Amino acid sequence: MGWWKVNELRLRLWLPWMIMVAAGLLTYGYYQFLDPQNCANIFFGCSIISFTPNFTPNASPLPPPPTPSLNVTTFLYNDTRRIAVCLVGGARMFEITGRTIRKNLLDAYPNTDVFLHSPLDKDSHKLTLLAGRNLRAARIFTPTPIPETRITTEVITSWGSPAGLQGLLQYFNLVEGCYGMVKQYEVRHHIKYDWIIRTRVDGYWSHPIPNITDLDPKFYYVAAGSDFRGLNDRFGMGNAHASRAANSRLSLLPLMHQRGLRGLNSESAYKAQLEVSQVPYHRIQVPFCVMTLRKMAHPPPPYGLLLLSMASKGPMSGTYCRPCEKEANATYSAAIVDGCMRNWDWPGIGGSEVTVCDGREPWAENWREVAEKVYKKDIGEEIRSFNETRGMEACVSEMREFEMMWEVWDSPPAETICKRALSKK
C-alpha cells in the first residue's frame, strides 16, 4: 500500500521538505476548532493515487419543480426507497445554506428522514430554516474534549492545524454520532434505510442531489475532487454496510492502527476506512459547495486550497466557495482549475464549469446582495434573514415551533439556544 509510516521515515531526506511544507501550512492557518473544514492539514499519510473518475452522471440534474414552503406534494424523483440524511456541523452559514439543503436534498425524494448533529453555538438558532415535514432526530450539544489516545495520535496526524488533532476528532465525532442516531432510529422503528447520506450543514446546494436510480448500492459514493491525497470527506452516501465503514470515523481507528496506518489526514483516513472495510467506492459530482469565511491565497499555490464563486455552474462537489464579487475571468479561472493538482485541490470537474474566486480579502460588505442574485436564480426564493433586533421572546417562540417538528429533540431548550444567539458568543 505504501502508506507512510513513522518507522520508515528517512528523516534526512524528508526534513527540508517537511519544514517548507509546515511553514506554508501554518501560514494559511487552515484549521479552526470545531469548524469541520477539514482539509489540507497535513501532507504525509498515504500513497499518491491518481484520480480515476469511475462514474460520470449522464447529465446535470434538472431543476426541481417549484414547491410550497412546507407541504411538499411533488418530488423531483419518483423513488420511494428509504433515505436517511445526516446533517453535521455548525450552522454559521445557515441563512444561505439552510433552504438550499431543504429544497435540493431533503425534499428531492418522498421517503427521506432527517437527522441533525450539531455543536451548540451562537448560530444554532438559524437551524429553524430546516423546518419541514420529515425531521426525525436532532442532537445539538455542548462539545467536550475527546480523549487523545496513543492510537489516535499515531494514526491521525495533527500537523499544520492549530486546533490539531482535537479539531479532527470533534469532526469525526459529529459524523459518527449522527450515524449512531440513524441506527438508533432504525432499531426503535424496526426499519432499515436503503441509503444513508451524510453531508454538512454549511453546504450550499445549487441543484438537486443525484438520482439514486443511477447509483449502484454495491458502492459507497463520495464527492469527486478535493481529494487531498485521500477521498473528499465532505459528502458520502451508500447502503447500511458501506455507510457503517464510512461513518465509523473514530471506532475504526484501532483497526487502522493494527494495520500499520500512521500519520493520516482526514481525507486519507476516510479512504483507509473504506479500504480496511473492503468497501468499494466511486467518486461522483455533487452539486454543492462548502461556504467558508476564510481568506485564501489567489491564485492558490501548490498544496493550497481552491476557492470558487458560489455562482459557479458546477457541480462543485463540496469545494470551498463564497458569495464572490471578485470572480476570475473565464480564461484565467479555467487555467487555475485545470492547473490544480489532481490528487489535492482539483474540484473534480473541468475548469470551464466552475468560476474561481479571488478571496484574498474578507467577504465584501455587500455579500448579501451578491449572494441574493445567485440564490434567486438557483432556489427561486429570497435569502431569509434573521431580525437582528429580534428579542428573546420572538426567538424562543420560533425555536419552540421548530422543536415541535422533530420526533426526537435531544437538544437544549429553546431558551438556551436563544440566549447564545442573543449574547453573540
Ligand SMILES: *[C@@H]1O[C@H](CO)[C@@H](O)[C@H](O)[C@H]1NC(C)=O
Ligand atoms: C400543511 O398541511 C397541513 C395538513 O394538511 C395543514 O394543516 C397546514 O396548514 C399546511 N401548511 C402549509 C404551509 O400549507
Ligand SMILES: *[C@@H]1O[C@H](CO)[C@@H](O)[C@H](O)[C@H]1NC(C)=O
Ligand atoms: C432517474 O433515473 C431514472 C432511471 O434512469 C429515470 O427513469 C428517471 O427519469 C430519473 N429521474 C429524474 C428526475 O431525472
Ligand SMILES: *[C@@H]1O[C@H](CO)[C@@H](O)[C@H](O)[C@H]1NC(C)=O
Ligand atoms: C413511479 O415509478 C413507478 C415505476 O417506474 C411507476 O409505476 C409509477 O407510476 C410512478 N409514479 C409516479 C407518480 O410517477
Ligand SMILES: *[C@@H]1O[C@H](CO)[C@@H](O)[C@H](O)[C@H]1NC(C)=O
Ligand atoms: C483575465 O485575467 C487575467 C489575470 O487577472 C488577465 O491577465 C487577463 O488579461 C484577463 N483576460 C481578459 C480577457 O480579461
Ligand SMILES: *[C@@H]1O[C@H](CO)[C@@H](O)[C@H](O)[C@H]1NC(C)=O
Ligand atoms: C425586528 O424585531 C423588532 C423587535 O422585536 C421589531 O420591533 C421589528 O419590527 C422587527 N423587524 C422586522 C423587519 O421584522
